[in-house]
Amino acid sequence: MPKITIDNLSFAYPDTSTEALKEIQLTIEPGEFVAITGATGAGKSTLLRCINGIIPHFQPGTLQGAVYLETSAGRSAVGRVSTPHLARYIGSVFDDPEGQIVSPIVEEEIAFALENTGVDPTQMDERIQHALDDCGIAHLRQHPTNRLSGGQKQRVAIAAALALAPSILILDEPTSELDPDGTEAVLHVLSELHRQRGITVIIVEQKINLLAPLCDRLVLMDQGRIVLEGPPRQVLRQADVFTQLGIELPVPARLMHALVKEGALPPLDSPGAPPVPLTVDEAYTLSQALLTGS
Amino acid sequence: MSLSIEYIPATSPVHKLHALTKLAGALTVLTLSMLMGTPVPLVILQLALLGIAAVANVHQELLGAMKGLLKVAVVLIVLQVLFYSEGTALVPLFAGLAITDQGILFGVTMALRMLVIVSSFLLFLMTTPTRSTVLSLVEYLKVPYDYAFLFITALRFIPTFIEEVHLIRQAQEARAHDFSGGAFSRVRSLFPLALPLVSISLKRAERMAMAMETRGFGLPGRTHYRLEAPEAGDFLMMLLMVLAVVIISLFL
Ligand SMILES: Nc1ncnc2c1ncn2[C@@H]1O[C@H](COP(=O)(O)OP(=O)(O)OP(=O)(O)O)[C@@H](O)[C@H]1O
Numbered sequence A: 001m002p003k004i005t006i007d008n009l010s011f012a013y014p015d016t017s018t019e020a021l022k023e024i025q026l027t028i029e030p031g032e033f034v035a036i037t038g039a040t041g042a043g044k045s046t047l048l049r050c051i052n053g054i055i056p057h058f059q060p061g062t063l064q065g066a067v068y069l070e071t072s073a074g075r076s077a078v079g080r081v082s083t084p085h086l087a088r089y090i091g092s093v094f095d096d097p098e099g100q101i102v103s104p105i106v107e108e109e110i111a112f113a114l115e116n117t118g119v120d121p122t123q124m125d126e127r128i129q130h131a132l133d134d135c136g137i138a139h140l141r142q143h144p145t146n147r148l149s150g151g152q153k154q155r156v157a158i159a160a161a162l163a164l165a166p167s168i169l170i171l172d173e174p175t176s177e178l179d180p181d182g183t184e185a186v187l188h189v190l191s192e193l194h195r196q197r198g199i200t201v202i203i204v205e206q207k208i209n210l211l212a213p214l215c216d217r218l219v220l221m222d223q224g225r226i227v228l229e230g231p232p233r234q235v236l237r238q239a240d241v242f243t244q245l246g247i248e249l250p251v252p253a254r255l256m257h258a259l260v261k262e263g264a265l266p267p268l269d270s271p272g273a274p275p276v277p278l279t280v281d282e283a284y285t286l287s288q289a290l291l292t293g294s
Numbered sequence B: 001m002s003l004s005i006e007y008i009p010a011t012s013p014v015h016k017l018h019a020l021t022k023l024a025g026a027l028t029v030l031t032l033s034m035l036m037g038t039p040v041p042l043v044i045l046q047l048a049l050l051g052i053a054a055v056a057n058v059h060q061e062l063l064g065a066m067k068g069l070l071k072v073a074v075v076l077i078v079l080q081v082l083f084y085s086e087g088t089a090l091v092p093l094f095a096g097l098a099i100t101d102q103g104i105l106f107g108v109t110m111a112l113r114m115l116v117i118v119s120s121f122l123l124f125l126m127t128t129p130t131r132s133t134v135l136s137l138v139e140y141l142k143v144p145y146d147y148a149f150l151f152i153t154a155l156r157f158i159p160t161f162i163e164e165v166h167l168i169r170q171a172q173e174a175r176a177h178d179f180s181g182g183a184f185s186r187v188r189s190l191f192p193l194a195l196p197l198v199s200i201s202l203k204r205a206e207r208m209a210m211a212m213e214t215r216g217f218g219l220p221g222r223t224h225y226r227l228e229a230p231e232a233g234d235f236l237m238m239l240l241m242v243l244a245v246v247i248i249s250l251f252l
């Protein structure tokens, strides 16, 4: 299980005057679930592209610093490993459900990565089934890929990325084109994969209200920099940073901030302060405790 | 006309054929249409293509595309008829020009040839997934895979391109027959219209290449879940194609 170290990473696209990433410093432990958010143009996609090798292998530009994958066997810079080789470690899912599916039938799409990496064909059926089961889409195995809903497509894309059993899964706004049901299905798959298989998940998302309860770490980006990062309960304390960056604070956290402001709860950094609620349930419990005075 | 031509999934004998067979088929039609200098065999060829399209259940789409190409065909015919001076004059025109029998024949032949060639490539694209074409080009013909992508991307735009080339030409000719700029400036005048389309399409091809590489495409020692090799039917078809070319070149 590789650890990801991003060391002083800066990147500028060709013919642009400002850097899309500025001196990013971040370490992601094996098995961590990291959610990255920020306003449009903050550099989130660019950061993901540096981790999965799209930068520099596909996208030209000026790159400084490096992203390293560290295993017990040693560490290697992503920029020095070819994209196909990286596929064994890193699975990538992009934001457009359309563009990333290359096969006409679901099972062929899953088999694609297996074929590319020279997996013995006699083992493929089982591994395809496994990947489909993991994503809850076993019933779609023989389906034509162009007749899937957006949510189904994204789950196929995730299953396809999972076929190689990568230890890291990288997703760029995988739910941006999905309805609430599709979004929930995709996020459910991710949290199960993370919980059961210990996969490292790095996801860029706007819907942090849904991700805060799932992730180990929340990263806020703005203008190419990481502005704030840490466990979600800690990050969500800094309501002012959210306001400043124009990112909407999840409702449970907002409720708590309102209660603190009203004086109903002690200030967040005082010793007896309760943790920031991440879900509606937690917010409900907190309000109930207030009402009953305990 | 739609922006570009896409694969239309279906289970038909045509869809089942190997990508290489269908590509060979399109090239065969191209060769045949060059050999055919008169309208009748070209019409037969076009009808045969429509028949194949019906078997593949993509005839609606092909007819739709042909409708778009018809405008171009008409322009082609009119231009040939106006500027072709050999043959017997049928209707005298201004400035010593005339509508000649050969002019009409030549124009119609050109238009039909264009229709046949484009139709055959459309048929190929509509019945073959991009992935299969790329894989066969890479595995059997050893084409570097970025070129394979470019090839398909370019093919997809044939109808759009042809239509635009002619619309622009038409516009230019309406503007005082100004050919003084020469071929180069005429081609260049295409770009403002065509370039956005091409760049969208190239982007899409690049997205696909990215999706393929991030899943290990390009590593040595590729295996196959289901072998997509040409089968007996494919070899039979290719044999028939060679025969058709030989026979027709002998008789025409
Ligand atoms: N291919 C490119 N060429 C030039 N500049 C680019 C390119 N892609 C992104 N940029 C610029 O780099 C900066 C960061 O873009 P990036 O796509 O990483 O932002 P983002 O946080 O993912 O935004 P969004 O939420 O809109 O997806 C932006 O200023 C953007 O305009």
Ligand SMILES: [Mg+2]
Binding pocket: A044, A045, A046, A172
């Ligand atoms: Mg983005």
